[in-house]
Amino acid sequence: MKVLLILLISWMLVPVTFANDAQMLDDNAGMNWLQMIDDGEYSKSWQEADSLFKSQLTSSKWQKALRNVRKPLGKVVMRKKHSAQTHTSLPGIPDGHYLVLTFKTQFEQKTKAIETLTLSKQSGEWRAIGYFIK
Template sequence: MRCLLFFLILIFNTPSVAIESTDRNIIADKVLPVALQWLAVVDAQLYEQSWHQTSAYFRSQVNLLDWRDSLIAVRKPLGAVGSRHINSVKTFNRIEGGPDGHYLVFIIDTDFDNQPALQEIITLVRIDNQYQVIGYFIE
């Protein structure tokens, strides 16, 4: 868990870059579906499968069993997802301590059955022209 928190701190201490309008279509058409499909796996409580669908870098930093146990501890008390709305999207090219790349951070306003008004933060990185999850956090 300490490794996961450290990893997330690195991501969110990195300055973001404005998204150009031409990038918005790519995000909506190609990247957002990847994020939402991955969240559906998490919503289905397929936590080990969600870990396998993350980037190799994420898997090298976060142990499978730690990931599974963290999600069980955090997600189970929240209940089912009632609704999700994209709040914002940020892009950046590097994270401190991580590989350079093209990153997108989706901040999603989420209402869970047992806890409304939370934010899910999901970070994806482009690897070989495909986006993969590299971070997930609920606050």
């Protein structure tokens, strides 16, 4: 009976472990993409974004937007994940697998900012489809 109970508990924990691993991978994909922007690799961040993102914004417009918005903020001093929410539906885009990450971020020239990064898994990999700073 003890063996059965241990096996049952172990079996119940496996999905949680996989879910946590998947969440870590998703977070890593988001952090890697943000790091490209932090490093000034704006063109590369566009190339690594989801096709939906690229269909809405040319590389040159993306780079110009980041130069106008991110550059004046200065370097990232601190970034801490605030929330992560999964969605299967978001306004204005096809149903799919989405992850919305929010970060509390401190820049050199803006001490309190909220970054929102939306990722899509439409292409089989988590890729950025949206990025906003408040």
